[in-house]
Amino acid sequence: MSRKLTFIPGPVEFSDAVLNAMSTPSQSHSSPEFTQVFQEALKNTRKVFKSTDPETQPFVLSGSGTLGWELVGANLVSRSEAVLVVSTGFFSEHFAEALQVYTDNVDIVGAEVFGDAVKLPAIEAKLKAKSYGVITVTQTDTSSGVLSNVKEIAALVKKVSPNTLIVVDAVCATACEELEFDAWGIDFVLTGSQKALGCPSGLSISYASKRALDKALAHKPVSYYASIPRWLPVMRAFENGSPAYFATPAVQLVHAYNVALKEVLSPSLEERIKAHAEASNKFKNNLESLGVKLVTVSRDVAAHGLTTAYYPDGVDGPTFLSKVRDNGFTLATGIYKDYKDKYFRVGHMGVSAVGERKQELDQCFEAIAKALRESK
């Protein structure tokens, strides 16, 4: 059986250089060789979030993307503090569920229909009705494929409720959607390694403002592993070129991440993001040309790292996905509540969408088209 190319919304396909870095022979986590690599990775993480403010802080930890939710809950939210979750699907709702472990006061403002973003007036009304310590926005909800306009939401929060910390779940958005950490006044971004960053899963990557760090440092500790105050001196030390210890970092993953970051930043992050938008638009146009209906209600709210689309009438989902797999590509099923059997998801991030193997996305589309013809 030949290998299937992975076109789910993460993990995505990885470049040979990244995979080779995964096989880096053993190094001590406090060796000069590793310290130099971790230092470079941390410095380049700043560039991915377009941040130059020296008081911000990147964190690169061993863990799944989900660990990022824990960092928010355990460091930025107190037991009775109100949190507003802007929800566009499964992952937004699960972020809320994670926060409910840490506070009894989580409100959700959702989209009017599945596949749409949350309207600004709905968010504004919530912010005016109650004082929120934290607002969370899932930039791309990987369940719906909806892109939230973080820039507009952040501007609204700054205007209506400036003391509210702005937290962005960018797991499926980092390196394929615009995000300007300093300029937009974001306080915390969490992401994962295995999506548009193009590195295998296993790293939780996050980025904190001074305001977020101050809050975390004043916070009563409720977690050990997910403690920002415990990781902070370690991250600062490595970025300054000295090893430090709290828990053993995932040496090989950090090597791979470092290589992946160079690919993301070459020739420029702006080019990379633009290329994702172009690949996404082309793929969505192609699907629509077959009469397939997208889940996202308009291109304005459609993410560029994945496409979510309804199975056409008369097409059985499992049979269709199985045919696409027979044609060489693994896609993802739907994942949101009652809709989950009605749509499928295609990830198009990284090397197979905008890198040296970008023709694979066209091949993926051909495989989908063939499977659709055979499924009717």
Next chain:
Amino acid sequence: MSRKLTFIPGPVEFSDAVLNAMSTPSQSHSSPEFTQVFQEALKNTRKVFKSTDPETQPFVLSGSGTLGWELVGANLVSRSEAVLVVSTGFFSEHFAEALQVYTDNVDIVGAEVFGDAVKLPAIEAKLKAKSYGVITVTQTDTSSGVLSNVKEIAALVKKVSPNTLIVVDAVCATACEELEFDAWGIDFVLTGSQKALGCPSGLSISYASKRALDKALAHKPVSYYASIPRWLPVMRAFENGSPAYFATPAVQLVHAYNVALKEVLSPSLEERIKAHAEASNKFKNNLESLGVKLVTVSRDVAAHGLTTAYYPDGVDGPTFLSKVRDNGFTLATGIYKDYKDKYFRVGHMGVSAVGERKQELDQCFEAIAKALRESK
């Protein structure tokens, strides 16, 4: 500059087969290909702990070994519950520190001198004086190189305080020291991937008894990512051959872990553990033949996965370690309080100690001997 071989007490050197598995091309975390690998890894994890009880449960999560402490604190310990930490060094004390996030009632029973194990009567006295919900034993404390006799301590707990859950930190002991989960009545073992298991860092591996699972399931949730109840159905599903989702697993690390487990279990775990004891004894004898004094007070309390030894009089630690590095081997500094500048640590686990590259441990000893000659 040629590559330095890593002879610290984890991460250790990895076999080519394990490193190749780290480069496994992308797979969906819910694909049949990955599910089969994860299933096999979970089944083989049972063998590493010599457990056949179907009501026990392995967990393989993305994270550092430290995440294992969090699993204990967040699932097995309540706010006012008394915990007894049997301490033989830095890592035992930090386990206590981690538990103090979750309970205000942590007692430590330590060794009389650095380099010794804790005497059974001292533990017995503590157990008789107070009712402990949990006792923790660090099988090998990687700071001191002390091996605790988990079998004897577990038997004591069963006799004196049978309701106390027995938790073992086996990070530096799994696959190089004996541990019989079922037969000894252990309730929870936590370990990491990067030591004698011979897989790169980034996986937190743990193993729970039915008693521990029952307690975790009845526990008020205080963590999201480190929640045993949330991971339990996912681990069960993968072991039964069906994918399930809570957070994206580290696909490549799980592949590498699966390969590493096969090496550990071949020809048998017993052979592997015996080989570690032999390699350790030989290395310790060799060091002592040079007049080097070990930190561990006797062979009865000396771990087999690493050796801790004092710098001889007149030998400057940093200069010595630098010379050994020039000779091709990375060793580790001391790490325990006032002693940390007085001793060094050598890891001897996995492929370079007992595998196909075991001659490298002899070469490491020669490098140490040469550096000592040059340092005096």
